[in-house]
Amino acid sequence: MTAIESGAAGSGYNFAYLDEQTKRSLRRGLLKAVALPGYQVPFGGREMPLPYGWGTGGMQVTAATLGRDDVLKVIDQGADDTTNAVSIRRFFARTAGIRTTQRTTAASIIQTRHRIPEIPLRAGQILVFQVPIPEPLRFIEPSDSETRLMHALNDYGVMHVKLYEDIATYGHIATAYAYPVMVDGRYVMDPSPIPKFDNPKLNMSPALMLFGAGREKRLYALPPYTPVASLDFEDHPFELPVWEQACAQCGSRQSYLDELIVDDRGTRRFVCSDTDYCAGRRERQEARL
Amino acid sequence: MKALLTARGLTRLHGPGKGCQNVSFDLYPGEVLGIVGESGSGKSTLLNVLSGRVMPDRGSVSYCDAQGRVVGLHDASEAFRRTLLRTEWGYVEQNPRDGLRMGVSAGANIGERLMAQGVRHYGRLRQAGLDWLAQVEIDPQRIDDLPRTFSGGMQQRLQIARNLVSRPRLLFMDEPTGGLDVSVQAHLLDLLRNLVRDLQLAVVIVTHDLAVARLLADRLMVMRHSRVVEAGLTDQILDDPQHAYSQLLVSSVLQP
Numbered sequence: 155m156t157a158i159e160s161g162a163a164g165s166g167y168n169f170a171y172l173d174e175q176t177k178r179s180l181r182r183g184l185l186k187a188v189a190l191p192g193y194q195v196p197f198g199g200r201e202m203p204l205p206y207g208w209g210t211g212g213m214q215v216t217a218a219t220l221g222r223d224d225v226l227k228v229i230d231q232g233a234d235d236t237t238n239a240v241s242i243r244r245f246f247a248r249t250a251g252i253r254t255t256q257r258t259t260a261a262s263i264i265q266t267r268h269r270i271p272e273i274p275l276r277a278g279q280i281l282v283f284q285v286p287i288p289e290p291l292r293f294i295e296p297s298d299s300e301t302r303l304m305h306a307l308n309d310y311g312v313m314h315v316k317l318y319e320d321i322a323t324y325g326h327i328a329t330a331y332a333y334p335v336m337v338d339g340r341y342v343m344d345p346s347p348i349p350k351f352d353n354p355k356l357n358m359s360p361a362l363m364l365f366g367a368g369r370e371k372r373l374y375a376l377p378p379y380t381p382v383a384s385l386d387f388e389d390h391p392f393e394l395p396v397w398e399q400a401c402a403q404c405g406s407r408q409s410y411l412d413e414l415i416v417d418d419r420g421t422r423r424f425v426c427s428d429t430d431y432c433a434g435r436r437e438r439q440e441a442r443l
Numbered sequence: 444m445k446a447l448l449t450a451r452g453l454t455r456l457h458g459p460g461k462g463c464q465n466v467s468f469d470l471y472p473g474e475v476l477g478i479v480g481e482s483g484s485g486k487s488t489l490l491n492v493l494s495g496r497v498m499p500d501r502g503s504v505s506y507c508d509a510q511g512r513v514v515g516l517h518d519a520s521e522a523f524r525r526t527l528l529r530t531e532w533g534y535v536e537q538n539p540r541d542g543l544r545m546g547v548s549a550g551a552n553i554g555e556r557l558m559a560q561g562v563r564h565y566g567r568l569r570q571a572g573l574d575w576l577a578q579v580e581i582d583p584q585r586i587d588d589l590p591r592t593f594s595g596g597m598q599q600r601l602q603i604a605r606n607l608v609s610r611p612r613l614l615f616m617d618e619p620t621g622g623l624d625v626s627v628q629a630h631l632l633d634l635l636r637n638l639v640r641d642l643q644l645a646v647v648i649v650t651h652d653l654a655v656a657r658l659l660a661d662r663l664m665v666m667r668h669s670r671v672v673e674a675g676l677t678d679q680i681l682d683d684p685q686h687a688y689s690q691l692l693v694s695s696v697l698q699p
Contacts, residue, residue: 307521311559312555312558315547318558318568319548386563
């Protein structure tokens with residue numbers, strides 16, 4: 155720990171904002187998280203220059219994993235061009251001097267909020283999730299010491315109580331995002347507020363998935379090729395949402411669609427939430443014309 | 444017949460004379476043991492130690508499980524004790540709010556133990572909920588209502604249903620009729636007596652109400668200042684108490 159790495163282009167900050175000791179402590183936590191897939195590892199969360207709830211956990215994980223040769227992509231609800239995504243991307247471009255991209259295929263690290271990219275990730279890529287509430291049992295059991303004990307003792311009966319309530323109230327499992335999963339048959343995990351449409355992408359993913367909760371100061375991880383199963387009932391199996399429409403811009407019927415109201419008369423359009431996927435499809439369609 | 448639950452020299456003291464000390468007994472399958480005594484005599488402490496929720500200072504509790512294995516309760520792992528408490532055992536709290544999940548429906552409350560045991564079929568969970576609501580005389584149409592919309596007596600009956608759904612062999616009850624009015628108490632006791640008989644349940648019931656003890660218990664232990672001062676058959680103790688404190692307890696009940 156003799157050499158303090160110089161930050162990017164005279165920003166005055168250490169490489170990727172956090173100091174080296176902090177990044178080391180984060181990496182220790184991440185190694186433990188990778189060793190115990192789905193287990194929540196506490197870590198010493200730092201103040202970041204943006205408010206809790208805007209991705210402080212994800213940013214700390216990104217800072218700890220970034221190297222000089224990495225190419226960073228940041229998405230928010232699937233989009234590269236929203237305020238949060240732009241700000242975080244620019245933050246790391248400034249404090250780490252690394253290259254950034256909007257292409258899923260060109261990125262080595264992707265920080266995300268609420269989505270997993272449509273283009274399948276490949277081995278060697280890292281997906282970093284911003285997590286608001288890491289504890290899937292919280293809503294049914296408010297005590298943290300009790301939920302930790304429940305995780306330790308594999309005591310997960312209450313998880314299905316929530317799904318039962320959904321069916322009793324709505325006739326189907328109405329949980330549409332942050333849909334709880336069982337990781338490698340051991341830990342129940344909150345996959346962060348991604349739509350349940352993305353849950354199957356967690357299963358046996360070739361990419362490393364890291365989760366950081368800044369306010370709650372917890373890390374967890376899915377190493378590559380980890381079996382991840384969404385919880386369900388035998389007579390009410392896990393189902394993916396379907397749309398009657400195709401994307402209004404690229405015509406995709408495979409992607410997750412956002413509903414947009416485009417005028418004062420309530421006209422609706424459905425477009426891909428993953429902007430890179432949508433743009434890539436349109437480029438290829440235009441090239442063919 | 445093998446004893447279901449065996450306590451030997453059980454001691455747990457919070458202070459001199461506070462808690463329970465040197466309690467020994469055997470409980471056989473299908474037997475109802477009443478623990479009576481004044482407030483602060485250590486009844487609830489004893490129940491907590493017996494059910495493995497609290498570790499004793501001295502002494503042991505062993506339990507003969509459904510497969511006939513005898514297990515030292517406090518030597519076993521916490522995971523084992525928790526599994527017992529939601530499978531072969533039940534625990535009915537004095538205040539139903541402590542024993543129920545107030546934020547989820549009656550049906551989910553009843554189904555929770557089954558889900559914890561791995562039942563993953565909604566239809567079967569639903570049917571169990573409906574059956575047990577009927578068994579404890581709650582209108583099955585209220586299966587989707589929250590417990591907080593139930594009256595005190597109904598909440599207590601729901602708590603009993605939630606515990607019995609896993610077909611336990613042993614039930615711990617801490618003043619199950621406390622806080623209920625007299626007619627509701629009578630109804631609940633009647634229901635309990637029938638369930639205990641039908642399901643061949645062994646019960647350890649803590650109460651300060653001798654009428655409850657007389658109705659439900661086969662045997663009684665009278666506690667005072669953390670010690671068992673008298674133990675025996677219920678009728679024997681209530682009709683011919685030997686210890687001075689038992690005599691006081693029996694004579695202080697108003698005779699109609």
